Amino acid sequence: MLGRHSRLIGAVAALVLTGLAAKAGEITAYTSLEEDDIRVYLQGFAKAQPGVKVNVLRLSTGDLGARMLAEKANPRHDVIWGWAVTNMVDPRILEMAEPYKPAGIDKVNPAFKDKDGRWFATTGYFAGFCVNNEILKKNNLPMPASWQDLLNPVYKGQIVMPNAASSGTGYLQIVSLLQMKGEDKGWQFLKDLDKNIAQYIKSGSRPCKMASSGEYAIGLSFAFSGVKQIMEGYPIKLVIPSEGAGYETEVSALMKTAKNKPDAKLFLDWLLTLDAAKLYGERAEMSSVPGAKAPAAVLKAGLPEDVSKVLFKMDFDASARDKDRIVSEWKQKIER
Amino acid sequence: MTDTLRGAAMPAARPSRIDSDRVAGLVLAAAVALPLLLFVLLPVASILKLSFVTPTGLGFGNYIRYFSGPKFATVLSNSLVVTAVATAITIILAYGFAYAMQRTAMRGKRLFGLIALLPLFAPSLVQALGILFLLGRNGVINRNFGLGIDIYGFWGIVIADVLYSFPHAYLILAAALAVADARLYESAEMLGAGAWRQFRTVTMPATKYGVISASFVVFTIVITDFGNPMVIGADFNVLATEIYNQVSGQANFGMGAVVGVVLLVPAALAVIVEKWVSRHSYAVISERSAPLVPRPNPLVDRLAMLYAALVSLAIATIVGVVVVASFVTLWPYNMHLSLRHYRFEVQNGIEPLWTSILVSLAAALIGMVVTVIGACVVRQLSPRIGRPLYFLSVLPAAIPGMVLGLGYIFAFNNPANPLHVIYGSLLILAICNVYHYHAQGFLIATTSVKQIARTFDEASTVLGAGLLHTLFKVTLPIIWPSIVSIGVFFFVRSMVTLSAVIFLITPSTQLAAVSVLMLDESGNQNQAAAFSACIMAVVCLSLGAVQLLLRYTGGKGSVLR
Numbered sequence: 001m002l003g004r005h006s007r008l009i010g011a012v013a014a015l016v017l018t019g020l021a022a023k024a025g026e027i028t029a030y031t032s033l034e035e036d037d038i039r040v041y042l043q044g045f046a047k048a049q050p051g052v053k054v055n056v057l058r059l060s061t062g063d064l065g066a067r068m069l070a071e072k073a074n075p076r077h078d079v080i081w082g083w084a085v086t087n088m089v090d091p092r093i094l095e096m097a098e099p100y101k102p103a104g105i106d107k108v109n110p111a112f113k114d115k116d117g118r119w120f121a122t123t124g125y126f127a128g129f130c131v132n133n134e135i136l137k138k139n140n141l142p143m144p145a146s147w148q149d150l151l152n153p154v155y156k157g158q159i160v161m162p163n164a165a166s167s168g169t170g171y172l173q174i175v176s177l178l179q180m181k182g183e184d185k186g187w188q189f190l191k192d193l194d195k196n197i198a199q200y201i202k203s204g205s206r207p208c209k210m211a212s213s214g215e216y217a218i219g220l221s222f223a224f225s226g227v228k229q230i231m232e233g234y235p236i237k238l239v240i241p242s243e244g245a246g247y248e249t250e251v252s253a254l255m256k257t258a259k260n261k262p263d264a265k266l267f268l269d270w271l272l273t274l275d276a277a278k279l280y281g282e283r284a285e286m287s288s289v290p291g292a293k294a295p296a297a298v299l300k301a302g303l304p305e306d307v308s309k310v311l312f313k314m315d316f317d318a319s320a321r322d323k324d325r326i327v328s329e330w331k332q333k334i335e336r
Numbered sequence: 337m338t339d340t341l342r343g344a345a346m347p348a349a350r351p352s353r354i355d356s357d358r359v360a361g362l363v364l365a366a367a368v369a370l371p372l373l374l375f376v377l378l379p380v381a382s383i384l385k386l387s388f389v390t391p392t393g394l395g396f397g398n399y400i401r402y403f404s405g406p407k408f409a410t411v412l413s414n415s416l417v418v419t420a421v422a423t424a425i426t427i428i429l430a431y432g433f434a435y436a437m438q439r440t441a442m443r444g445k446r447l448f449g450l451i452a453l454l455p456l457f458a459p460s461l462v463q464a465l466g467i468l469f470l471l472g473r474n475g476v477i478n479r480n481f482g483l484g485i486d487i488y489g490f491w492g493i494v495i496a497d498v499l500y501s502f503p504h505a506y507l508i509l510a511a512a513l514a515v516a517d518a519r520l521y522e523s524a525e526m527l528g529a530g531a532w533r534q535f536r537t538v539t540m541p542a543t544k545y546g547v548i549s550a551s552f553v554v555f556t557i558v559i560t561d562f563g564n565p566m567v568i569g570a571d572f573n574v575l576a577t578e579i580y581n582q583v584s585g586q587a588n589f590g591m592g593a594v595v596g597v598v599l600l601v602p603a604a605l606a607v608i609v610e611k612w613v614s615r616h617s618y619a620v621i622s623e624r625s626a627p628l629v630p631r632p633n634p635l636v637d638r639l640a641m642l643y644a645a646l647v648s649l650a651i652a653t654i655v656g657v658v659v660v661a662s663f664v665t666l667w668p669y670n671m672h673l674s675l676r677h678y679r680f681e682v683q684n685g686i687e688p689l690w691t692s693i694l695v696s697l698a699a700a701l702i703g704m705v706v707t708v709i710g711a712c713v714v715r716q717l718s719p720r721i722g723r724p725l726y727f728l729s730v731l732p733a734a735i736p737g738m739v740l741g742l743g744y745i746f747a748f749n750n751p752a753n754p755l756h757v758i759y760g761s762l763l764i765l766a767i768c769n770v771y772h773y774h775a776q777g778f779l780i781a782t783t784s785v786k787q788i789a790r791t792f793d794e795a796s797t798v799l800g801a802g803l804l805h806t807l808f809k810v811t812l813p814i815i816w817p818s819i820v821s822i823g824v825f826f827f828v829r830s831m832v833t834l835s836a837v838i839f840l841i842t843p844s845t846q847l848a849a850v851s852v853l854m855l856d857e858s859g860n861q862n863q864a865a866a867f868s869a870c871i872m873a874v875v876c877l878s879l880g881a882v883q884l885l886l887r888y889t890g891g892k893g894s895v896l897r
Contacts, residue, residue: 028843034857034858035854035855035858055842055844056843057842058854059838059845060857061634062583062585062587063838063839065584065585065587066583066584066587066742066839067591067742067839068744069587069589070589070742070745070746070749070839071745071749072744073749073750073751074749074750074751074756076507076749076760077769078844087587090587092587094879117684132869134475134669163581163585165581165585165586166577166581166584166585167581167585168585192368199488199570199571200570200571202566202577202580202581203566204856205857205859206567208859209861213472213474213861214469214473214474214668215468215472215473215474215665216473225859228859229859232666232859232860233665233666233669233670234666234669235669301511323586324739325587328583329405329723331405331406332406335407335571335573336571336573336628
């Protein structure tokens, strides 16, 4: 009995000391990129820098933020990789980042990088509606093309939208509308829209999934979730609102506390190379690095060839600064 | 109390035994208290103190802001009502089920026992998905019968949480109903008491403690659960989702900690009420007990089996529909069978499954030792030391996983803490699981221990056995079946839990439940279902293996009772 357990104890004890210290040739990256994308990007990086191993921890945007803030006394990662800029500009996070200008940063549009060099964007995603063709047909509903269309009373109880207090996606959708229309008209629009909303969902990707499974006709989400559900085979059409889509960029940064700065810098440099840009074209709907080109399957799923034409120009400084106020106003005026 | 007796019976051995007993008692009390302080109180305190941190310095600002907020009263009453309803339903359902399992001679007990535990080892996503596949607006029932059921909101949370907490209640109630003194029933029968009167005057009082413990556990599970309200609760907001909103949605630990404190209040009240009510509970098994063996009774057995079958069917359908969905091309649009969802396109593929098994085995082992010794020791101690220890032991039930997980980061990612070497290891994952589910394991053990009369221990002491000797020779053998089920409980919870460990995983310690979450987040619901099916298969196989091992080594206990 004891013998049986002592072997187990030994195994556990051996594992106590795994994954602790940073080793030369290894870096740790915290990211919120999608799993399958991570794998492809890392294969690309391994070809360029076979000597550097990237250990990746992937959590959802909000959970990763909570983890980084909780670990602040003793950060465990060398780089932040592909994380929402709205969260990155939180001053408590920004002060952990070391200014660094990776090779090739000059090619990046100023809108996609911090003026002090603490972060730069590589990829991004933008708002999209996931519309279930079957449910639309069954209920005899027209296909919406814009935010304005969603106010049509025929959609009452058929639209799901992320909750702005729990989901970054939800916040981004409402802040883009408020910036687009001005606060007075914007809030009025959200109140009108509220009449048609069946549920405010606490996660940003779930509305699209609920539209996919046919629970509701329209899920307000992000374009990439629609593209993925279409490629998976769901009867979904991706609609990009004609007023312009609010968007989010995914940024990377070097940690002041990085234990292996030289390799971390090699990694950040690679993120802006042409090789990487080619991969962004295949995997992401927008890229800050010139040279990305979307493959046919993605275009077929409804992504525009020139993304910049469908985007609404966001003011990220304002959206980060106003977050507390807007969320509590949203809770007061809209949340049920 | 027994000093005179002891003195009379064993005058010569007295001094040395008393000393070694006192030392053993102190050592055991310390051994129980220290880990609880380290792994429960320290992490919780380190996060709760954040509730006093405001932009303008320390103070009650966060509390004032939260209590004066517009939604506070609604959210609090939502939480209390949904929890009360779900708790009442769960306890009634689980008591009937445990009664059928322990007190009747119905057939099929092994199968029913396994199915009753299914929700315990199905990742939480499975239940939510299963309920939506069946009862959602586009679910099997609405699509085929057009009933127009809208499951989202209050009743959705109640159904999902009843399912989720059912096995927890069942395990505690089964432990309470497992032991009984046949002589009591014989006397009742001889005195002419009918079945109902026997139930009311013998069974109910003897299992009162189990019912109260189970109610406490279910109450705290439901009030702290945020997974089900997130997926199926629609706009019905509860305290636990508020924490998620504050911490993950807005990176606001201070306000999240305030909600955490609010959550602790009803749970702490539940502990006090429980202690107050159970003060008069008495032991069922005494030195003159005769074990109760359920006698066959065709009518009762058939009714019991019908009831158990109905409950099992409901549980199995919810889980089963997800397993079926994992084998079709695209639920519900393309129902052709396919294995395509079993090619896992996730980092490290199926590898995290093995990590999870290792962590779960460690958690089972540590959990068994910690909770059983804890229950025995707390019972032996004077109330002055025993009560705070008891409170600490059940406190984790009131702590939402997210708060516990973040608390572990604050406590153990701190170079000033000598234990910080375990941060980032598999061991911290196992320990976190043990203390996350400590209350449940502890209460199963306590429920069993409580039923053994003190006279047993005293007799053992009189005969010259020390505290430790009594523990190993008397107490443990009697509650052995419960010990095994405690180990099983920790194993299966560790295989599927997510809310706390999600904050403690590292690149080299990925867990299976996290892979399920990631597959789901990246839009691959079907692959997530398939991965969940693999987890459930592993758990079922492990349970079978333990069962075989027990039989092979001659043990009488059954993992599933």
